[in-house]
Amino acid sequence: MKHIQDPLDLSLHLPELRERIRPLISKLVHSDPGEMLSSFPSVDEIKHLGLLDVSVVFLDELTSYLAELRCLNDSHLMDFMSILHQLPVTDGSIWEKTLYNQLSMEYTDPTQAIEKFKSLQLLYTMLRLGFDDLAFIRKELAKITADPNELRLEILRGMIRIRLDRAENKLESLLKECVHLINLCYFHEGADCALSLVARWIVTLDWKDLQHYKKAILIKLVDLYKNKRCQNTATLLYALFDMSDKLVTPAEKYGYFRRLSKLQATLMNEFELQRLYFFAGNYPAENSSRFKESILYYQYSNYFLYRCWDRIRAISRYLRKELSPARYARIVHSIEDQVHDLGNQVSFQNNSYVETLQADYDKIEKLYKKVEELSLTDTLTGLRNRRYLQNNIYHMIHLAVRHQVPMSFAMLDIDHFKLVNDSYGHAAGDYILKELAKLITTEFRKSDIIVRYGGEEFLMLLFDTGIEQSLRILEEVRISVEKYPFNYKGQTIPITISIGISENSFYDGSELDIGAKIAEADKALYKAKNSGRNRICIHE
Numbered sequence: 272m273k274h275i276q277d278p279l280d281l282s283l284h285l286p287e288l289r290e291r292i293r294p295l296i297s298k299l300v301h302s303d304p305g306e307m308l309s310s311f312p313s314v315d316e317i318k319h320l321g322l323l324d325v326s327v328v329f330l331d332e333l334t335s336y337l338a339e340l341r342c343l344n345d346s347h348l349m350d351f352m353s354i355l356h357q358l359p360v361t362d363g364s365i366w367e368k369t370l371y372n373q374l375s376m377e378y379t380d381p382t383q384a385i386e387k388f389k390s391l392q393l394l395y396t397m398l399r400l401g402f403d404d405l406a407f408i409r410k411e412l413a414k415i416t417a418d419p420n421e422l423r424l425e426i427l428r429g430m431i432r433i434r435l436d437r438a439e440n441k442l443e444s445l446l447k448e449c450v451h452l453i454n455l456c457y458f459h460e461g462a463d464c465a466l467s468l469v470a471r472w473i474v475t476l477d478w479k480d481l482q483h484y485k486k487a488i489l490i491k492l493v494d495l496y497k498n499k500r501c502q503n504t505a506t507l508l509y510a511l512f513d514m515s516d517k518l519v520t521p522a523e524k525y526g527y528f529r530r531l532s533k534l535q536a537t538l539m540n541e542f543e544l545q546r547l548y549f550f551a552g553n554y555p556a557e558n559s560s561r562f563k564e565s566i567l568y569y570q571y572s573n574y575f576l577y578r579c580w581d582r583i584r585a586i587s588r589y590l591r592k593e594l595s596p597a598r599y600a601r602i603v604h605s606i607e608d609q610v611h612d613l614g615n616q617v618s619f620q621n622n623s624y625v626e627t628l629q630a631d632y633d634k635i636e637k638l639y640k641k642v643e644e645l646s647l648t649d650t651l652t653g654l655r656n657r658r659y660l661q662n663n664i665y666h667m668i669h670l671a672v673r674h675q676v677p678m679s680f681a682m683l684d685i686d687h688f689k690l691v692n693d694s695y696g697h698a699a700g701d702y703i704l705k706e707l708a709k710l711i712t713t714e715f716r717k718s719d720i721i722v723r724y725g726g727e728e729f730l731m732l733l734f735d736t737g738i739e740q741s742l743r744i745l746e747e748v749r750i751s752v753e754k755y756p757f758n759y760k761g762q763t764i765p766i767t768i769s770i771g772i773s774e775n776s777f778y779d780g781s782e783l784d785i786g787a788k789i790a791e792a793d794k795a796l797y798k799a800k801n802s803g804r805n806r807i808c809i810h811e
Contacts, residue, residue, distance in 0.1 A: 505538035545575035652708035679741035767805035771795025
């Protein structure tokens with residue numbers, strides 16, 4: 272996938288530390304993580320260098336190493352990783368069956384494992400929603416029997432411990448738990464599963480003012496999965512999409528959205544999907560096809576917005592059922608914040624929807640005008656326009672020249688048309704133009720061409736017509752216009768026309784200069800107007 276802004280060269284960040292960490296990565300992956308940690312920078316050294324700076328180097332080296340070990344086979348554990356992205360799995364959830372199937376891979380009777388999972392997911396959900404009695408969480412976690420062979424439950428247990436260590440700022444314990452889980456996943460399921468945990472680590476870490484390094488590592492990982500449609504792809508792409516506009520441009524975000532929209536919706540939760548489609552609906556439309564997409568994306572966003580409401584209600588019911596009133600009260604503020612945010616989102620979405628509709632309608636109106644300009648027909652009179660003259664008529668004229676067919680160029684103009692507009696209004700002027708177009712069309716043959724050349728000017732090309740016949744036809748037109756009752760809203764508006772003619776008989780065998788002939792007809796028209804109007808003059 273093409274990224275608009277080139278990522279940083281991560282290899283230049285703390286090169287001396289990188290040389291120390293690089294040989295330790297294989298020990299983390301293939302042997303005892305404890306051996307690796309014994310050679311890892313001490314807690315004091317990490318604090319001195321900065322946890323985030325050390326994390327940049329460690330995660331970059333770990334990503335590079337695991338990328339070389341990836342295989343094409345999908346891990347069964349990735350479905351469980353998708354479940355963890357949707358916690359809590361409540362009664363009646365679409366994820367219940369997937370959870371049962373996943374735990375059935377480790378247990379003949381997964382009933383007991385499901386009960387353990389429910390206990391663990393409750394603790395994880397409480398932490399995620401900001402439950403602050405960490406001692407209670409650790410106490411309850413200790414009650415749930417641990418078994419190193421329960422890979423899926425051990426991953427969830429490790430994620431709880433990581434959240435606890437982060438909340439209590441236990442750096443050494445946090446690092447041990449992270450590398451333990453990565454080693455565990457690689458040993459049992461391979462590099463892709465280990466990279467899934469690395470991705471979660473990157474996403475949940477508070478990068479503060481090193482967000483540009485986060486983006487660089489995410490892009491590196493995304494490029495590994497450019498042809499994969501899996502949970503890792505969704506996690507990484509959404510993490511990039513969710514970064515601030517200062518780091519990821521709207522155009523980049525739209526590119527990430529396009530790729531995310533091709534993945535299964537179950538790889539993301541309702542809140543992520545709502546934000547994705549809201550952004551896409553609000554993304555500036557550059558053409559009429561994008562306008563249709565904007566409407567569709569707003570509809571999707573609205574659908575997922577209501578799914579978010581349902582999800583919050585389901586989580587609230589789940590917590591009220593599982594917790595005592597006192598403990599629920601310590602979490603309810605987080606749920607209230609989500610409800611408040613969704614309420615704001617409804618208002619914001621409605622306003623943005625209207626603004627986008629207005630903006631896109633304005634663009635469509637401009638496009639319509641542009642199409643009108645590109646059209647070969649004048650929309651007011653139904654006659655051919657100057658674009659038709661430029662693009663279509665020249666080959667007809669040159670064909671007539673080749674076969675020595677005589678033709679006449681006539682320029683017609685409505686006398687005192689400005690006075691008509693000033694006296695009766697522009698609507699009356701439009702009426703005159705339309706009626707005149709109908710009238711003169713009936714006076715000519717189908718082989719002749721009539722073009723609305725300008726405001727009240729009309730160009731007529733009469734083929735196989737000498738000057739005398741042309742003059743007779745045009746005089747009949749002039750008389751018909753003078754006698755025609757132009758009635759507009761009960762008022763009769765007197766109209767006359769002036770006409771200038773230029774003839775081409777080809778008797779001298781010279782090449783035809785079409786522009787010159789039109790100019791000659793225009794000069795003859797100017798002469799007719801200066802001679803008193805309502806008459807025809809021939810260019811001499």
